[in-house]
Amino acid sequence: MNSISLLLVNFRRKRIRKILTACSFAAALFLFGILAIIYDAFYLPIEIAGSDRLVVQNKISLIMPLPYSYREKLTQIDGIDLVSFGSWFGGVYQSERNFFVQFAVDTETWDRMFPEFVVPPEQWKAFVEDRQGCIVGQKLAERYGWKIGDRIPLKGTVFQGVWEFNLRGIFQGKRAGDDTSQFWFQYKYLDEQSDLMRGYVGWYYVHVSDPDRAVAISDEIDDLFANSPFETVTETEKAWTAAFIKQFGNIKVLLLSVGGVVFFTLLLITGSNMAISIRERTGEIGIMKTLGFSGARILFMVLAESLFMALAGGGIGLIMAKLFAMQGDPTGGFLPAFYLSSRNILLGLAISVLIGLAAGIIPALQSMRLRIVDALRRV
């Protein structure tokens, strides 16, 4: 009888208890998946934000505008090869609960500024040619079942009235964390229909040819507009996103403390189960040793059993988390990047292995060191 078939025989014993242990593993790794998704939803935007893109905003706050005339001045700065801009719209689709981001964008430069968002060229062309055109991300289109050609009304809040848009294109993100729950429309449409922002834009995006000069160019921009009625703050998109996300409070600490509680508990549960199931087999291990099984082989078998349960349970948990993530954001728009990355799946499997080993190691060592005499005395 080889080790594998011995392992299989062992699995058939106390089946309910083994299934339960694997299930508690599955629950814990499912939870790990959810926490990792929430973490990524907050921090992934920082990671993937460009360090060669700068955000130029009004020094007072993001919601104060900047003059349109800055566009020319920014273009002339050495080292800047592209200037684009956007404005926040803040419209409501059907009900206030349907929250998504809407930007009025500069059609001439936006697609070059954000190459990570991919739109079929003919859709982009149709969008540029229709003043009332709009382009939405894949996720947003799926959420409301929009198809190209649909007419989408948004109720303006800052910009009064009902605004009608024609859906001309759907964009995809190149990377998993790219936010495809945005809604873009022509800045010109906003400018023509409302005098609220005429001559002003919300903020500028600037692309620098050399990322190493990003800080120097930021300072140059801010110096240029210092002491004017519209002073600016310029940061790389990365720094800007990081500062924005910090405003939500310390999510990292929250997630790490919940995760810590969960894994400590999990280790206890699995550890005690392994210990119990080995203790019940003490006599048997004694007999196996009498038959000539080496200590190392017994160590290996006990560890393999613990590892197998950890991996099976953990794997199921991670698959469930992945399926859950594929249902989309459960909060209705707050966490647009609700996604379980393969990096986190691997991390989850690594954690399973680690806990499986940690839980199995003490009973495994005990049974390896077990003296035949002591073991058989208990029979």
Added chain:
Amino acid sequence: MAIPFQYNIRSIIVRWSSTLVAVVSIAGVVAVFIAVLALAYGFEKTLVSSGSPENAIILRGGATGEMESAISLDQIRIVQDINGIKRDKDGVGVMSSEVVVVAAFPMKSTGTDANAQVRGVSGDVLQVRNNIEIVRGRFLNPGLNELVVGSKASRLYSGFDLNSTVLFGGTSWVVVGVFDAGGSAFDSEIWCNADNLNQTYKRPQNIFQSVTVSLTSEDVFDTFKNAVTTDPRLTLSVEREIEFYAKQSESVTILIRVLGFLVASVMAIGAIFGAINTMYSAVSARSVEIATLRALGFKARHIIISFVTESVLIALIGGVVGILLILPVNHQAASTMNWQSFSQLSFTFVIRPEFMLEGLLFAALMGFLGGLFPAVRASRVPIVTALRGL
């Protein structure tokens, strides 16, 4: 006769190590569960307590928040004469016409900028919001570039000590006082004079964003609202101040509850598996004992009741430990971004007694579910086979 309760207590003590596992896992779930309730409630309470029942807030028709609203002075003068508004000794309606801007200031905790709501208020504001109390310094003098700071804002942002000068909007302002707003959203705000704020931000004078009026009583609200909304000269919407702020808290509390309960329920499932496991191993370790009990004449249902009781008891111990673990966060301050005003809102965790009770009930439920199947298994232990093991 039922199996004595003492049997359960003793067996819990004897099997202390596996009991500990179940206690710790249930304690963790209960702690997270109560923390979520306390967080969502604390946030909600901060916003809801910002409104007074006899106040009404007036915005431009269709606006959902102050940011999106604009009201001209002409309209405000018409509103001022409508019946239902409390009058001062000269017969003038008590109201505060306000403007808000969001300005970025460095946070003490991280050093990075966060958005604060700056509110320009007018003369009557302390009569309209009578829960505001100046705790240090004095209130604003109209016409001067002066600031009073909410008690939480003064702790959240650096540079707001009394008599210090603050730069924003291209002008310097002097901090003349700190006010306490009884834990409401105003505590996270910075106040100045409305006209000065309009000047600084080069906004048209005589345009305000909201008007809060003090009514003679709660009951006149409907009549007042009717009078404002049916006046052909006005295109305004009227809402009770309490409802206005309650609505602001909705989206964030939904976010906290959805994510929090998702995490807590998955943890609970894990803990139930843990409890089932503990009880199963207890049952199999005690099969001889159980068989003895049966041989003594105890019925299957006695065994079931006894084991479920034991499991619930372990879970309740876990629940109590969980409550003790989470109690220190009560009244801890936290701050996050309020989506509606796009600015920081400070609030505190509030653990209400009923949250603890709910935590215990939750623990008992986990114990019951965890103990039921093993208890049924225990009741079916074959007496003869088990006793042969002696």
